[in-house]
Amino acid sequence: MSKLPTIPVRVARKQQEAVDICTFELVAEDSAPLPAFSAGSHVGVHLPGGLTRPYSLCNDSTESHRYLIGVLRDPASRGGSNAMHDEVAEGQLLQISAPANHFSLAHEATRHLLLAGGIGVTPVLCMAERLANSGADFEMHYCTRSHERTAFHQRIATSSFAPKVNFHFDDGAAEQRLDIPALLGAPASGVHFYVCGPKGFMDAVLNTARAKGWPEDQLHYEFFAGTVTKSDTDASFEVQLVSSGKIVRVPADKTVVQALADAGVEVQMSCEQGVCGTCLTRVIEGIPDHKDMYLTPEEQAANDQFTPCCSRSKSARLVLDL
Numbered sequence: 001m002s003k004l005p006t007i008p009v010r011v012a013r014k015q016q017e018a019v020d021i022c023t024f025e026l027v028a029e030d031s032a033p034l035p036a037f038s039a040g041s042h043v044g045v046h047l048p049g050g051l052t053r054p055y056s057l058c059n060d061s062t063e064s065h066r067y068l069i070g071v072l073r074d075p076a077s078r079g080g081s082n083a084m085h086d087e088v089a090e091g092q093l094l095q096i097s098a099p100a101n102h103f104s105l106a107h108e109a110t111r112h113l114l115l116a117g118g119i120g121v122t123p124v125l126c127m128a129e130r131l132a133n134s135g136a137d138f139e140m141h142y143c144t145r146s147h148e149r150t151a152f153h154q155r156i157a158t159s160s161f162a163p164k165v166n167f168h169f170d171d172g173a174a175e176q177r178l179d180i181p182a183l184l185g186a187p188a189s190g191v192h193f194y195v196c197g198p199k200g201f202m203d204a205v206l207n208t209a210r211a212k213g214w215p216e217d218q219l220h221y222e223f224f225a226g227t228v229t230k231s232d233t234d235a236s237f238e239v240q241l242v243s244s245g246k247i248v249r250v251p252a253d254k255t256v257v258q259a260l261a262d263a264g265v266e267v268q269m270s271c272e273q274g275v276c277g278t279c280l281t282r283v284i285e286g287i288p289d290h291k292d293m294y295l296t297p298e299e300q301a302a303n304d305q306f307t308p309c310c311s312r313s314k315s316a317r318l319v320l321d322l
């Protein structure tokens with residue numbers, strides 16, 4: 001399976017940021033400036049053991065001497081967060097993919113509402129800093145389980161934009177909890193929402209926004225961990241490559257990318273869990289069974305593209321633009 005070209009970096013600093021959350025400051029191995037990034041970008045970190053995981057950059061996007069990522073130790077993780085916490089130390093060399101952004105600020109917006117849940121604060125904090133620096137109209141809401149599990153509390157509380165940030169603690173008084181329906185209100189042109197956090201938090205925000213009639217192009221979101229559902233009913237199917245006509249069978253226990261790799265066909269991947277969009281492939285014929293969290297519901301319904309790292313097929317064959 002092919003991966004994106006990588007950048008060698010060194011862990012210059014590893015720091016406990018909050019309970020179960022560490023930050024890692026990554027600098028270029030040769031101390032050269034790193035590729036520029038925009039608020040909302042992530043890098044793919046190649047971990048010991050062969051895993052690659054996407055992590056959002058949470059430092060000021062004008063910095064070029066470092067990338068800062070924050071990692072939550074997740075007991076439900078498939079190994080990525082534990083490897084970062086337990087096996088990655090200061091001084092260690094890592095390979096990362098260059099920053100990519102599928103969660104950008106909408107620069108045409110007249111007002112931005114940023115909503116972060118838990119470690120989903122990482123891209124949102126970068127956005128808040130960017131918006132504050134450009135004098136944009138924004139408001140940020142940051143929900144966590146408790147004060148001690150709130151990463152970057154100090155950095156936010158001492159920032160120039162602190163008055164624009166509201167903290168909401170699950171273990172705090174009822175009146176400080178986030179009232180999602182009240183916050184979303186009625187759809188308004190020019191107002192854009194950005195949401196990142198655990199799936200339950202994101203579903204609550206996005207379902208409320210959609211029920212209230214907020215247009216999809218004013219909702220921006222990024223799931224930070226894939227929850228790719230494997231099902232007993234996953235069946236085998238065929239994919240056909242439009243360039244060569246080659247037909248490849250995808251068995252029930254393999255992904256499309258794995259089956260293609262076995263047949264000598266490479267598809268670029270990063271997250272391998274339907275989050276980052278790197279593997280996005282155009283579908284010429286057939287009906288994909290979407291399992292990603294990258295495409296919007298409308299984009300999924302169009303059935304003209306899918307993420308072969310995790311999505312499958314509802315039809316006996318998919319013809320792909322490969």
Ligand code: FES
Binds near residue numbers: 271275278280
């Ligand atoms: Fe990230 Fe497929 S590799 S969505």
